[in-house]
Amino acid sequence: MEKFSNEAKVGILVVISIILLGYMAMRVGKFSFTKEAGYTLVVYFDSVAGLALDVPVEIAGVEVGRVRNIALEANRAMVTLMMRPDIQLTKDAKAIIRTKGILGDKYVELIPGSDAAPLIEPGGRITQTIPTTDIDSLLNVLGSVAQDIKSLSQSLSNVLGGEEGERSMRQIVDNVQEMAQTLNDIVQKNNEDISTIVGNFTIFSERLKEIGNANTDDIRSIVDNVRKASEHLETLITGLHEITVKVNEGKGSIGQLINDDQTVKNLNEALASLKGVTEKINKGEGSIGKLVNDDQTVDNLNDALTGINDYIKKQDTYRTFLDYRGEYLFGSEEAKSYLSLRIQPREDKYYLLQVVDDPRGKKSTTEYTRTLDGVTSHEQIVEIEKDELKFSAQISKRYYDIAFRGGLFESTGGVGVDYYMYNDRLTFSLEAFDFDADTNPHLKFKADYTPFQHIYLTAGFDDFISEEGDESFFIGAGISFSDEDIKTLLFNVPIPK
Amino acid sequence: MIYFLELAGRPIKLFVEESGKIVLLFLSALTWLVRPPLRLRLIAKQMEFVGVQSLSVVMITAAFAGMVLALQTYYGFRMFGGESLVGATVALSLTRELGPVFTALMVTGRAGSAMAAELGTMKVTEQVDALYTMSVNPVQYLIVPRILAAVLMVPILTILADFIGIVGGYFVGVHLLGINSGIFMARIVEFVEMDDITNGLIKSAFFGLILSLIGTFKGFYTTGGAEGVGKATTEAVVYASVSILISDYILTALMF
Amino acid sequence: MIRLEQVSKAFKGQIVLDHLDLEIEKGKITVIIGQSGGGKSVLLKHMIGLIRPDSGHIYVNGIDIVSLDDKKLNDIRKKFGMLFQAAALFDSMNVGENVAFPLIEHTRLPRKEIMKIAEEKLLRVGLKNVSHKMPSELSGGMRKRVGLARAIALDPEIILFDEPTTGLDPVMCDAIDRLIVETQKQTEATCVIISHDIPSTFKIANKIAMLYQGKIIEMGTPDEVRSSTNPVVQNFIEGKST
Secondary structure: OOOOOHHHHHHHHHHHHHHHHHHHHHHHHHOOHOOOOOOEEEEOOOOOOOOOOOOOEOOOOOOEEEEEEEEEEEOEEEEEEEOOOOOOEEEEEEEEEEEEEEOOEEEEEEEEOOOOEEOOOOOEEEEEEEOOOOOHHHHHHHHHHHHHHHHHHHHHHHHHOOOHHHHHHHHHHHHHHHHHHHHHHHHHOHHHHHHHHHHHHHHHHHHHHHHHHHHHHHHHHHHHHHHHHHHHHHHHHHHHHHHHHHHHHHHHHHHHHHHOOHOOOOOHHHHHHHHHHHHHHHOHHHHHHHHHOHHHHHHHHHHHHHHEEEEEEEHHEEEEEEEEEEEEEOOOEEEEEEEEEEEEEEOOOEEEEEEEEOOOEEEEEEEEEEEEEOOOEEEEEEEEEEOOOOEEEEEEEEEEOEEEEEEEOOOEEEEEEEEEEEOOOOOEEEEEEOOOOOOOEEEEEEEEEEEHHHHHHEEEEEEEOOOOOOEEEEEEEEEEEEHHHHHHHHHHHOOOO | OOOHHHHHHHHHHHHHHHHHHHHHHHHHHHHHOOOOOOOOOHHHHHHHOOOHHHHHHHHHHHHHHHHHHHHHHHHHHOOOOOOHHHHHHHHHHHHHHHHHHHHHHHHHHHHHHHHHHHHHHHHOOOOOHHHHHOOOOOHHHHHHHHHHHHHHHHHHHHHHHHHHHHHHHHHHHHHHOHHHHHHHHHHHHHHHOHHHHHHHHHHHHHHHHHHHHHHHHHHHOOOOOHHHHHHHHHHHHHHHHHHHHHHHHHHHHHOO | EEEEEEEEEOOOOEEEEEEEEEEEEEOOOEEEEEEEOOOOHHHHHHHOOOOOOOOEEEEEEEOOOOOOOOHHHHHHOOEEEEEHHHHHOOOOOHHHHHHHHHHHHOOOOOOOHHHHHHHHHHHHOOOOOOOOOHHHHHHHHHHHHHHHHOOOOOOOOEEEOOOOOOOOOOOHHHHHHHHHHHHHHEEEEEEEEOOOOOHHHHHHHOEEEEHHHHEEEEEEHHHHHOOOOOOOHHHHHHOOOO
């Protein structure tokens, strides 16, 4: 161990532990991305009893998101789901609250619909839910059923049980027997009456027959009337027939129109020219034809449409930020300020243009060694070019929570790395630039914290391995506006009329 | 009567005075922290002392803490068939509580006491005065690197302790008690959140601050020769340990 | 060079310095004598701002250091070198690093240059090839030499000595005394020495001041002090207990 310096030993320890932390974070926090990436869906349940925030949303047992919010809306539970961005659901998907494990943890299970159905847009709603088979309510129903059965059997046993019950039972049987006997007696006694009733029925039917015979004439006359009416109908039809014949022969104006050859010819010509036009278009003659028939045109059109689509999409992610930050350097007791323009074509990439006003300027040190009367003395001449403004131009690419930057840092080449935490509200950055051969590179470590929109606080160490004593702790603050903010600002400013 | 009041009042007065001094020392350390030069070499040396040299003791403690936790919870959970939760319980206890606290206590015993002893010796042999006469502020030269090292290294050690402890729990749970390894890990992944780990680390940074602040404070205000140094060292360990446990409760109540 | 006016200091109600006036002349060796526990060390520590007086003024080169803030006080302290009673070498550094310490802190010289100067200062106090040794390996006399080398590392205008010969054998005492005189001659620094070693005091002092009960009761050249009419002074220099 002797050959390792303290710095090296500490470094090894730190690196190992950071790797372990990263490993644990990856194992444990594998869904932490839901905080940054993903989209929300809303689903309404009648009851979400036992459902907690941040519990998993699963499809076929695979976690695809988390429950982000539970709220009451119109007496129903509105549950907001944060879904993994790569999961797409169709509109006929169903949601159900299920129970997992012996401890009865609730989670949301989604049952995907058919592939043919349209997709749910981010922020949309899953309309179908399956009522929860709540074990509690199930047990409640089962309990009451059991109660009913119990009381029924109780009263039954009350009625049937004991000597009294037996006696009354025997009584009932006796009564029934008696009743059947009586019924038999009645039927036998009234045998005659029943014969009379049947006789009456026979007479009634005979009378009905007589009535029918008496009205035969009336029915005949009705049939005659119907026949006459049909004769009139025949005359009408004949008349109609005559009219059509006349039309056919070209008599009357309609007849003329239809029967004139000229008209037909005209019509034919019109149709022919129409045909010609379509043929021409088909063959690609004339400008419309060319337009329609040229594949190029179609491609162009397609491209144009795609382009417009892309443009509209890009407009969503393409953002510009204007940012000003000031840092107070404790070392030189002066303030350093930055004005920057950040152009962000995509979420994970931006270009930075920056003007830096550094009170320390650029320092150059010249050292003289003089020997006078055997005494060696040293003299240092420090020249400070207070050229005030320095420029930065950087490109940054982000991978998950880590972004790398490179380019021009305060008018010198450099690189930087940023680590984003807590929804990008906290950013740690390490920059290295000014790789002068004579001096140590300029290293800067800073942490930016954004407590409110637009405003952030910063603190860190600047130039902390400086050999010229420029190392300094700093604190500061900054404001940042996106193009959107500026637009809103501009449009909302009252214009004097 | 007055005698009894005085008897009760003296420790309270002493406590208030000491607290005030510690806060003042902390503020002074903060101001000297931001004033250049930042003594990277001294910080590295202290980080090596606090971190690297405490590594073995912290790892042994953590490993056995994880192992005994697995053993104990296994017997408890077996009563209702919840053996699969052993891993999660071990991991949660370690990341949230035992990792930070055990690490801090071990570092207190090793490094906190050494800080008090070292600074105490320097104080009684006028080395602290010598620093003043050479226009070097002892708070900046002696105290800031120690506090910074502890605040940075205790969380680092805690990460290792968390990990080693879980590995120890895994060894006992899976290899000795026969819990299915897949379920053991799955339950850990299921129940442990990143917040559990980060909050534990935030706590451990506070513990690092407490132990180094009390250690350096006791050393820095040592009087009375070799005997004073011994007293300062003992007090530093006792006060720091108690403060760590008390602040652990407060921080836990605030965070979880 | 250094002037104390009406300086008072009390520790827990016990008065150590009582409206004390004292003037240290530039380029001279001034020895302050007095009883053990009589506040000599306290007086010395006042001069470099290690202890602040309860009242009174302390002027170094005409600047009142009592009211200075830390930053300006540190600038003043760079003019001083101080040799502590037990040398107060840093245990964690070897001899070379101890001597180099003020140079590393207050100059921007390259490390090689600094180590060369440290060797040179060690040579000046009569030490050779000890750079790599740790303070715990040295004898008391050698430690004092290293302490002196460290005190003169920045070529100070004023050197303070806190009982430089206490706890040393007579031969070593003599060597240290000679070293002090030699160093003073070479550097032309103002030296303030506190001592209760009467023979060595008369050997090296240009001026002697006697501290008694918080006040300077006698001040003058060795001959003047020797012929002092004050019985306390006479008893002290003759080693009589009263």
